[in-house]
Amino acid sequence: MRLIFMGTPDFAVPALVEIAARGHEIVAVYTREAKQAGRRGLELTPSPVEREATKLGLKVLTPKTLRDDAAQAEFAAFNADAAVVVAYGLILPKPVLDAPALGCFNIHASLLPRWRGAAPINRAIMAGDPESGVSIMKMDEGLDTGDVAMVDRLPIAPDMTAGELHDALSRLGADAIVRALAALERGSLGFTPQPAAGVTYAAKIDKAETRIDWAKPWQDVQNHIRGLAPFPGAWFELADGTRVKVLRATRGDGPKNNNPAPGTVLDARLTIACGDGAVRLVQVQRAGAKAMSAEEFLRGNAVPADTVLS
Structure with missing residues (x-):
């Protein structure tokens, strides 16, 4: 034809x-x-x-x-x-x-x-x-x-x-x-x-909706992260205000005691507490840097357990 x-x-x-x-x-x-x-x-x-x-x-x-x-x-x-x-x-x-x-x-x-x-x-x-x-x-x-x-x-x-x-x-x-x-x-x-x-x-993705809301249940947070990966990327901020995109995550082991605030780092593997359960960050990208595994990221960035991400 x-x-x-x-x-x-x-x-x-x-x-x-x-x-x-x-x-x-x-x-x-x-x-x-x-x-x-x-x-x-x-x-x-x-x-x-x-x-x-x-x-x-x-x-x-x-x-x-x-x-x-x-x-x-x-x-x-x-x-x-x-x-x-x-x-x-x-x-x-x-x-x-x-x-x-x-x-x-x-x-x-x-x-x-x-x-x-x-x-x-x-x-x-x-x-x-x-x-x-x-x-x-x-x-x-x-x-x-x-x-x-x-x-x-x-x-x-x-x-x-x-x-x-x-x-x-x-x-x-x-x-x-x-x-x-x-x-x-x-x-x-x-x-x-x-x-x-x-x-x-399916409305066009707005930049205003790309920030991660840790207060949501882990499944919603996970869906948000993977739905925006690799572009434009869901993100959070470190304590110094540096923006970090999350390019891949999976379900994490939820908090075993207490009720940590949403956004609390639970371990040395970048498992983050959500409103219900937790997600574990697998691949991230700091502003101005290349994408890297969570392990690589932690070697150059101190994010100890009990840190609360925003």
């Missing part, structure tokens, strides 16, 4: 590679503009999708908007059978959605209608969901409200981080979209409207 691919981050790259490998004619790749980088912001860094598309010798477009007539006419002129959209980053207005003969299809990293919106991977883990997955959806003008053609599920392991789930769903989505396109080409791809029940929204 003649396809337009629209995506920007690393998450979208496996899908682009798989679609190209299956022999589809990718007539254009739409992605966000290159970002300024370097110390002075003078260097331009293309998106991961643009870099991959360039390797594949594909035509790349980076419009600032798709709302003007010229951009919409250019899109329609490709006469695509379908468009595949993966974390593109721009809203597709109705003339764009309607241009491909068979429609625009999105790989969404959740089990729709749960976790519509910007941060479905983070929110699924932060909420303690036992599973996630990818949904192949025919796009409409709503926010992830289109009819669903295919759903592939994936269990979320107890200590799985958002970064690990991101990578697993990226691969799963690439496999799902090529199967969906094959069915679409045969005329056998079916669609199911999303139910009204079970709709939740």
